[in-house]
Amino acid sequence: MSTELPKTFDPAEIEARWYTHWENVGLFRPERPNAEPYTIVNPPPNVTGSLHIGHALDNTLQDIMIRYERLRGKDALWVVGTDHAGIATQMVVERQLEAKQDKRTNYSREDFVAKVWEWKEESGGTITRQLRRLGCSMDWSREQFTMDEHFSNAVLKTFVDLYNDGLIYRDKRLVNWDPKLKTAISDLEVETQDVKGSFWHFKYPLEDGVTLADGRDYIEVATTRPETMLADMAVAVHPDDERYKSVVGKHVVLPITGRCVPIVADEHADPELGSGAVKITPGHDFNDFEVGKRAGFKPAEMLNMLDAEANVCQTADGLVPEEFLGLHRFKRDGVDGARELVVQRLKESGHLIPHIAKTKKGEEQELDAEPRTIATPFGDRGGVVIEPWLTDQWYVDAETLAKKPIEAVKNGDVEIVPKAWEKTFFNWMENIQPWCVSRQLWWGHRIPAWYDGNGKAYVALSEAEAQAQAGEGAALTRDDDVLDTWFSSALWPSATLGWPEQTDLVAKHYPNDLLISGFDILFFWDARMLMMGQYNTGKNPWPKLYLHGLVRAADGAKMSKSKGNVVDPLGLIDQYGADALRFFMAAMESQGRDIKMDDKRIEGYRNFATKLWNATRFCQSNGIGASSSIAAPKASHAVNRWIIGEVVETKEALDAALAELRFDAAANTIYHFVWDRFCDWYLELIKGQIDEETKVVAGWTLDQIFVMLHPFMPFITEELWSKQGERANHPLITASWVDPQAEVDPAAKAEIDWLIALTGAVRTAKNELGIAPGAKLEAFCPAPGELAKSVVEANAAAIERLARLTPIHFAEAPDGAAMQVAAGEDAFVIPLEGIIDIAAEKARLEKALEASAKEAKSLEGRLSNANFVERAKPEAVEKARADHAHHTAEVARLEAALARLG
Template sequence: MTELPKTFDPSAIESRWYAHWEETGQFRPDRPGAEPWTIVNPPPNVTGSLHIGHALDNTLQDILTRHARLKGKDALWVVGTDHAGIATQMVVERQMAAAQDKRTNYSREDFVAKVWDWKRESGGEITRQLRRLGCSMDWANERFTMDEGFSKAVLKVFVDLYNQGLLYRDKRLVNWDPGLGTAISDLEVETREVQGKFWHFSYPLEDGSGAISVATTRPETMLADMAVAVNPEDARYTALIGKRVRLPITGRLIPIVADEHADPELGSGAVKITPGHDFNDFEVGRRAGIEARDMLNMLDAKGAVTQTADGLIPADLLGLDRFEARKAVVAGLEADGVLERVEDRTIQTPYGDRSGVVIEPWLTDQWYVDAATLAKPAIEAVKSGAIRIVPKTWEKTFFNWMENIQPWCVSRQLWWGHRIPAWFGPARDEVGLASHIDMTFHADGTFTERPALASQIFVAISEAEAIASAAAFYGDRFAVKVDHTRNFPRATNDEVYLVQDDDVLDTWFSSALWPFATLGWEGSQSPLALSEVEGQATGDTPETSASTSLSTNGKGSWGFPNRTPQLAGRYPNDVLISGFDILFFWDARMMMQGLHFMKDVPFKTLYLHGLVRAADGQKMSKSKGNTVDPLGLIDTYGADALRFFMAAMESQGRDIKMDEKRVEGYRNFATKLWNAARFAQANGIGGSTTLEPPAATLAVNKWIIAETIRTVQAVDLALADYRFDGAANAIYQFVWSRFCDWYLELIKPAFNADVKAEIDAESKVVAGWVLDQILVILHPFMPFITEELWHALASREHDLIVAQWPMADARAIDPEAEREVGWLIDFLSTQREVRAEVNVPPGARPALYVLGQQTVAGSADPATYPSDLIDVFDRHRTTINRMGRVDVITFLNTGMRFDLKSGERESRLGESPLLGSGVQFVVGEDTYFIALEGTVDLDAERARLTKAIAAAEKERDSLAGRLNNASFVERAKPEAVEKAKADHAEKSAEAERLTAALARLG
């Protein structure tokens, strides 16, 4: 037990306690026989640094992990980082560029070695920052999506999916980033509003009988147009369907097709179709019978114009950047007399979030996963309740996306990442061997010769297995080798040369395996010393098949026949905490892969939290300059305050508005608890020696025990329902109001020298027990201050992080004591408010009269008055005298005068005291009167209240006028409207409160 410093300094305790926890293995699950509890963190990018979204996500995870640990479970929080293919390669290439160097100066292997060097030196920044937040992760077994064991799992999944026909190579449109020279996911596309143009021009009909008008925001793409679409119900164009138009500039003849994509209400109702450069047009083209292999591609990997397959693009346009080509095409259309008009328009334009360049829909060969097949078991799992999505409102969005899911592009044109385990060999025909080669142009000006889809593909875990497969395929005539220096497969008279695919896998593909590939699946380096569990040995996994279906025969939980806990009971994970923005990029894909390979859900509950927004409700972004650095907040207010803010503001289904003042308020909350602990130390209150509530005789002690139990119950229920705000607010109200503001004040007289020793001892024991319960239930939210206070209050056998969660035993609740102390608090609170409203000087002790409900109505019958009220006042006379500043109470309907100082009672029945001027208030069913004659200038007070009421009502009415103005509500920013509503409510309440105070004065 150490004496606490007078001032609470978060920085002085945080680093010390975190280092202690980690060094002593407190985050390591080590409870043989205990129920396993598992959560995995969404692996942050290895290049990343802690942002406010990370702070929210990881705070919620840590609350659940620490709570599970305190509940006696063998809690494991799996931690790791994602290799972040694009981001990491960009970081390393930038460093090389600063040294006048570049990636293409090196072999692929040498460049990858440089990335590993960077990772070892600089790739741990975010993990250090997670420690500052207080995350109790199992750092002894930190994972990385490129570590050896995890990579084995990734390769196995790829090969198995390919062999099952669920992963294939295809030519489709992708989001192409010309700046990075790779396909990117939708999550890496940032949509911006750009001021652009809408060009209208006409395509002449082939027979010269007229023309058809079309419009576009990208006129340069007409160089690769392959059709014009009109709505089949549009009577204007019925006769034109099937005819052809001749494109200006290229002279290409293209058909007019019928397709519902064309909206008769938009523009001319006719739409140009460029299937190789627009996602909607791609689908229209396929419906029109155009195969992907036949779709025209007019741009290279850098976004420059290249020749199409029909060779019709004029030579003077070749090599132009797409935006320079736009100017040239518009000029050409104007020169040909087919440009009709140009409109200014705001255009939603896709940009690469890392490169900052406009994204191009680009037709290219990529690897795809049959997501539609894998999605079916995941849909069924959510519908059956095997996976509970919280909040439930996200289910509709989940089903809508999953039921309309598109093939998942999993290849990226990078060097850093899991290289695709596919080797290409030359195609084989009846005569012999032949090669079919495509040219792929890269952003740096280089190009790669690679096999087209017609070539033979060998997918295997290793190069040796690929060679063996190829040898069986080509026969004994040929010796099969792998060429590590050339970029295309070939054959000689007696040798066949394979080349491995240059691409790497999308990082979402590897992270989709996170819930099981981090736990020892297929020998992927388990973080635990796994042994046989429920008859299943380490690394064993159910057989895989081409499809996964959920049993409905009633066997096992939720219809899953294979419900035996896997991977030492760590799979399925108990819960996943995730931002809703990666529901489809990560969460849904984990469901697909987990169900397919483990035959069970990856997690039982999926909790989706909102975004942390700026104080005005806007989305945070660096370009807006409204981001918040969580580390700066930790430096200023401490990690505990930031964590508590995150929890208290996390309300299911809502985003969080960043409010630094509230973070400061929770630092003040920590300070209040600190001072309460110092008060306890100063008065001989120490830690409790029992988990059960101590015996109590005083009503105030029985009351605080009951309040403690009810708070534990509230926190348990809130956390079970993932109501982080409910749990945090229950603790806050109990600690601040019930324990600090009331209980400690109410028991202060028990520490006076003239109080009986046994009462003093009882209050000390109860106060110590309550303080211990506070520290335990608050620990998941504020781990640092609670651990510090835990050890300061007593000599402990163990750290708080591994203490035992309180017992919410309702048998220890005394309703009568609750009612009595509840009345006392209500009486003191109301009296304080009334005194403040009418400006009674703090030191004044005006006479107090109990009128009684019936007395006010005109009856003086003592039988109508509660007979035990004076006894309640007597039991709490010292407290009421001290805290209520009341010396004497007179009960008018019984004539009893009660002296709170001496405890003497004097009957004055029959006397009719002149009450004079004063103020009334009601507590329960009793009416009280404070005599203010000579204490307060009542006329001046009435004038003050009247003036204040008028000012509040004026502001209230002004705000009501604004809110009733449709123009303001429709045009003002949403945050401005919300502020006006809040201000109106505040002023309305103020006016009501002041009016009530004036009425009390009579």
């Protein structure tokens, strides 16, 4: 027996009730010990995080796949957990301390870490609660955390193994240094911002007796960071630059420091840019570091002029003047910094080359520097300018570890979808740099290295093992640094299952089946999982990687807090329901393209849910309840045989789309079946003739809809499934996937499709000619085919009710104004005398046609104007295109309407 549905569909009440039920009863991972496994892992969000629109997309796609495979009977495991997020989490706890006029350094390392754990237990579950709001059917009973003991053991083992194999080492190299947080950070944590700055030109005097070909006794260099000249070690020129060939190997004497540095030939210097000569500061610039190495400088010899807080310190050669020591790199709190003092001293000594600029009146004026907009790296957490800084850090030999993943993608063992991303993957992996994995933090996996008094490192799983390596009596001090969180999250596919222990879960669920992630973490996470998976297990972590795009603002702009265009997915769920948001994400997820936010579309999918709700209520009111079989029922009526065939075709199309991870095609397939075929046509066709056969077929079809739609819209489908009949031990989430065990009936398909075509054509023609939808019209079909004869004979009542055609004559139409419509190969003539004023209607249509044609032509002219397209606001161009498409369609519609009138 079905349970009567309320008139109104209320997503909020349904979502809260069903999610709690699913989780409490353990339905996200039903006991299926002998079933084929299907495994995905979620990209672990930061434990400090909250749900953003990118998470909503990423997790919706994963949930679609896990619910789909669960319905197909697999032991579907969706591993869920959070990342300890070293920098972000430490910052959160430090801010809490600052709010109490307290600070981290007032505590021992152990006591501070204990406070972080305390914060994690109290406040670290925000995003996991929000994932539940979205409907994510994750196995919460096995929720993971990258600092769990078993996970930490996996991290330490991997580090020690890599070290013992010579794939982890300590080295002095440049890193992205955050002077506020006082730690190295990854490229992913660097945000480039355009900042108004300056471009200074300086004279670097040549050593005594040396001049350029043009007689100058100096080389001109330019920089946006004049303070770094305190640590310059060379000047580079292009080896083919004739202006400088005579001075390569000679020296310049730096102003301020008096340091004598060589002029080196290097292709990094571009003869077409500025003077063609470039100052080289290997200890504070990534490009200069490489030039310095090519010039023969060892990293240990490269000069460092800044401390951890970006204050000037003395260089190894002791040549930085006393007045600079302790100055911050930039002006701060109104006090000049090293940058300002360097410029001042160079100006005083005559080594500053002024920039000549013109005023608005055309007059020349002399400036210290050329104003420029400079792409400047900022730390996304600390919010200050990142400083390339030369330090001792731990590095992974990523070049060696990248070889097997490259081969796996090349030979097809790992498929990247969309395939277009393969080129980007290869380009990065084949040119990969050493991976800096140490961070100067207290929160995280502490590096398992201990040092003796001579600085020699002993890497081991425990201090006792390190002591055994060093020998008794050696005093050891543990490394203070922790590991980059990307290092630990690279182990996510295996360590979450218990690796390095060979657990049953590892045996069954590793490798995973699929990874879904944003393209923006292809290198930081996805590629590193491939490296670590191959290194630790000899297997790829998954055979297929799906990369989705970004969710952008409605105008196509990237969302950012600074722009104020960030969309809160929880607000959308409150407004439209989780099902509508999820369906929007799926329907808009087209491979290789970003998604533009569109509230109207989300509202449209809320209306779609309401339509299904009302269709189910209609079924209930007509005695149509739950089905008792997975296989399609026997049917004799053409309309019932037709809808069974439609289910067969929809199921096949849906399977094909999901196999190819074409989420938009899958969503649109089920959408059109539910809205068009079932609600708009099938339910209309059976009205007034719902016999027992039809009740059974309609109930079965509705059940198939619930099953096929469930991965996309889990809440409403579970609610409707439960209300259609008593199924206490058979919830939809663990039901069986559609298996009609039937074939398309060609005769029934031809009959009903012809009937639908006729009805649709008549309705369109009436609308174009302004005829009331309910008006009954007489029709003539002079040369009917066999299909037309049989359909009209078998469905006269339905044609009268739906197409409002009665009677239909298989004969020539009388003379006079008429409209023509077609169904398949059959043409129908419908007299219009006495129905409408033909002359007036023609005049109306012609006037509307003229207006639309004129507007379409005007818009076409505007859109073909390159100035308009390139200079107008994007929203204005978009509106013009939409208006042009509308008026073009109107022209076609109005011409067709006039043609109908003859």
